[in-house]
Amino acid sequence: MKIILPPFRLERYFAKHEFSAPYLLCSSDCESMALQDLLAFEPGAQEQFLGLRLGYTETPGNPALRQAIATLYEHVAADQVLVHAGAEEAIFNFMNVALQSCDHVVVHSPFYQSLGEVARSLGAQVTEWRGDPARAWELDLGVLEKSLTARTKVVVVNFPHNPTGFLPSPKFVSELSALSEHHGFVILSDEVYRGLELDPADRLPAMADVNPRAVSLGVMSKTYGLAGLRIGWTATRDRRLHRQLATFKDYTTLCNSAPSEFLATLALHHADAIAGRNLAIIRDNLDRLDAFFGSHKDRFGWYRPKAGSIAFPALLKGAVNTFCAGLIAETGVLLLPGTLYGKGYRAFRVGYGRRNLPDALARFEEYMTR
Ligand SMILES: Cc1ncc(COP(=O)(O)O)c(C=O)c1O
Incomplete structure (x- = not known):
């Protein structure tokens, strides 16, 4: 029997936008690092890596x-x-x-x-x-x-x-x-x-x-x-x-x-040092998101998660697909419409594990106040 898998909606959406949108505001992974920065964690790691068979x-x-x-x-x-x-x-x-x-x-x-x-x-x-x-x-x-x-x-x-x-x-x-x-x-x-x-x-x-x-x-x-x-x-x-x-x-x-x-x-x-670095980014970003959503309570239903790098705030007015499409077209800020998770989710995914969240949020704010 042939296994038939339908398109992975979220991954197809990222395939379209992830490497072209200037401001990713829905990534689920935390801030990455360069190979040289990882190797710098331990003396001798670079030499060992180069000698790897x-x-x-x-x-x-x-x-x-x-x-x-x-x-x-x-x-x-x-x-x-x-x-x-x-x-x-x-x-x-x-x-x-x-x-x-x-x-x-x-x-x-x-x-x-x-x-x-x-x-x-x-x-x-x-x-x-x-x-x-x-x-x-x-x-x-x-x-x-x-x-x-x-x-x-x-x-x-x-x-x-x-x-x-x-x-x-x-x-x-x-x-x-x-x-x-x-x-x-x-x-x-x-x-x-x-x-x-x-x-x-x-x-x-x-x-x-x-x-x-x-x-x-x-x-x-x-x-x-x-x-x-x-x-x-x-x-x-x-x-x-x-x-x-x-x-x-x-x-x-x-x-x-x-x-x-x-x-x-x-x-x-x-592990603790790397996760700790990412948690510091998350804490700072969550404070900014609290402030942003706090000043747009009429448009979004926000809550502060206890863990992870993503949240799923509600869009209180309008269709979420249209809202996300307008935002990316006009500002280059990428959100992920909840409809990619299934029908009827009037919410969008926001990711806050990345360092450039303040830049993305500034553009989002400007869009909201237009
Ligand atoms: C809940 C969950 N499970 C599994 C995965 C797959 O992880 P990876 O792409 O690292 O294989 C993801 C990626 O977004 C995820 O969010």
């Missing part, structure tokens, strides 16, 4: 990298980590390994399209578990319970959430884990924005630490701003699932890029 690499991932990734977890060991080409490959492979066409999947919504679309393309039935926009996109576990069926195989969650920034409480996470134990579904927990909590006390335990069958998804792209490395991973204590993922990966990327693995390892040895 470019043969095949170990298929599960470089052992030093898997070790560095394992330090992000409490109970996950290096051999329970599988390195992939970004989180995107991990999502695709997980769905292919975990699902059959008769299965049912529940997805935290709105969702980054691949989190639901790959399951749908495999013939699984997908039910959306919607956050409540009136309560800063909070999820209700009672709603999840009602949508579970005997065929529910996987529940997909994404905390901190793309696009809303929603972050639940640790109690919510343990209750979700208990539901998984009771009903037997596997939790795919997309944690690619983990580490970007404004208050470190709000950081949730990784789902793979809490639940022995859950899969936690991580990546270098967002918190660390190193999307160009294309290094992501799965972490799970379920040995069978881990083995199945490793076996499937032999048919996708097989093994990872040696330079990227070296650089990701180096970055993770300095």
Whole structure:
């Protein structure tokens, strides 16, 4: 059977604008850095990088990298980590390994399209578990319970959430884990924005630490701003699932890029410093966004997320597609219309992990006061 995947709306939108729009105000990844700046984190790193051999690499991932990734977890060991080409490959492979066409999947919504679309393309039935926009996109576990069926195989969650920034409480996470134990579904927990909590006390335990069958998804792209490395991973204590993922990966990327693995390892040895730099940018940008949206309360519904690098404010008047198209045409400022996440979202994604947000916001402000 041929898998038919519809266009990835958000990625097609970025393909059109990302490298031509002068002011990206909807990027989900944090500020990146030059190769030389990353290498400067450790004496001797540049020489080691230049001496790197470019043969095949170990298929599960470089052992030093898997070790560095394992330090992000409490109970996950290096051999329970599988390195992939970004989180995107991990999502695709997980769905292919975990699902059959008769299965049912529940997805935290709105969702980054691949989190639901790959399951749908495999013939699984997908039910959306919607956050409540009136309560800063909070999820209700009672709603999840009602949508579970005997065929529910996987529940997909994404905390901190793309696009809303929603972050639940640790109690919510343990209750979700208990539901998984009771009903037997596997939790795919997309944690690619983990580490970007404004208050470190709000950081949730990784789902793979809490639940022995859950899969936690991580990546270098967002918190660390190193999307160009294309290094992501799965972490799970379920040995069978881990083995199945490793076996499937032999048919996708097989093994990872040696330079990227070296650089990701180096970055993770300095994870706190890099995430700390990005959090400082985020804090400053959020203060500016508070002020901007505070002076346009009649046009936008704003809330300040507790974590992540993106938010999903409401547009109170007019159509969101027209609004975003007018803004880019007249000012070069790119927002992401909520309709790319599905019909009926009268909101837009704003990204605040980049250094040039003040410039973009100044142009946005000028447009609003015209
Ligand atoms: C929630 C979520 N999961 C996965 C991904 C994919 O990450 P990557 O492009 O680094 O593979 C993204 C990227 O935007 C995302 O927002």
